[in-house]
Amino acid sequence: MNLGWSVLEALRENPEVLKDSLRKRYMPTDLVDKAIELDIKWRERITELNRLREKRNEVNRLIPRIPPEERGKLIEEAKDLGRKVKELEEEVKKLDEERNKILASLPSIVHESVPEGPDETYNVPVRFWGKPKVPRSKLESFKRETEGFQVEFELLDWEPKGHADELELILKMGDTYKAAQLSGSRFFYLFKDIVWLEQALVMFALDVISKKGFIPVIPPYMLRQDYYLGVTDLETFKDSIYKIEGEDLYLIATSEHPLIAMHAGDTFVEEELPRLYVGVSPCFRKEAGTHGKDTKGIFRVHQFYKVEQIVFSKPEESWEWHERLIENAEEIYQALEIPYRIVNIAAGDLGASAAKKYDLEAWFPAQGRYRELVSCSNCVDWQSYRLKIKLDRKGRREFVHTLNSTALATTRTICAIIENHQREDGSVRVPRVLRKYLELFDSAPKDEIVPLEEKLIKD
């Protein structure tokens, strides 16, 4: 039976494809040759080992059938074969471990439509939506960010405040300084209207996505390491995952992780796919190696809430689902009236698990830049191979494809709303689509968020 992971198949049948993919990612290709060499050697040795074990088993089965007094010679032979088997087993085990270590480090084969390039400067915008507000001072930057596209915009004669200053100094509804004192940088307090706004955003996104047939899920917020390494590569794991001291438990960086791992070991039949889920959970991220980036405000923080779309699909349908997921996210940001663009992420900027990734980047008027709010990835069979999530097709087994896409991450969306819907007087307009969810609460804002007179906590 040919149960193949695409990367392993390529390794044996078409290593050039694998090397091309690595080159596109700006990664070394010598590992492929090493892996091929180890794989060939491993297959040689395991065949040899199997033959040796067969012989040993034959002798062992013979022993109980002859009279005890005649067994001595055969027992000696069996002992000898046993020793040889043990030796060879150790060698095979070593080879297997070495091979698997390399295999586990190999990333997904990138899709042909992924742009080449070593880093995010090679990401390719594919479409723009909305009419961005552009302060005069950011016009240059806007032109650069929209190069090659005709994007209609609204020129502002005033300077909107950056989301961080607007939130903390103008609205006075956030405090990262007090939070830093107690918990460290990249933590925050949010107050009053922003709290309601966050709740409404979560409900709204959950509402939109669940209506499309995605099953709502609240997952465990911690996972064991074994399962964690089934959904993410070691690099990401080290840089972003918090560990619970003294236990084999890790705080989730996104509900994608427990939602994908939810089907570890499962075998689907065709009729059961696609499986659609919408996860809601807090996300915890160490943000190691991002010192100095986005240090103000709540754009880049250690914890936030996120509504996440997850799809388990048949292999031949995953690319179609990839498009659908990003469209779902677009629907949400269109409803929130936030101008954005979709970018196709360059191969060199892709995580190991993803074969292709779109980001939805919202326009930030005060920064004069498009910034990432949504990531939408097709992980093909990278995660399902590790977690053994299969599709049983009349006896033939394949690995399912897994996809994930942000529907809405609260903190970044709040930042985008605060900058895009900011008025000259410092108030912030609330997108009409949230009204329904705010209506439920008497003290929630309805049409606009108005600055507080005084700060709630002392400096």
Added chain:
RNA sequence: GCCGGGGUGCCCUAGCCCGGAAGGGGGCUGGCCUGGAGAGCCAGUGGCCCAUUGGGCCGCGUGGGUUCAAAUCCCACCCCCGGCGCCA
């Protein structure tokens, strides 16, 4: 945290005391049978390696150990369930 029970193929279960090729049931898939359906019967239903048909190996929570031979005996660990305690 303490005490007890348990982990066998997709699911359930026998085997464990007393070591000698993992048996039964269910589900699913295919075939036979049928006017059709059902029942019945047969086969398949974990992973890996070699190969043209086919053959072999591994696998009974994990890792060690004893033995010619381990699901079975020994040691360590992990996980799940129940009870008690603690607790929002």
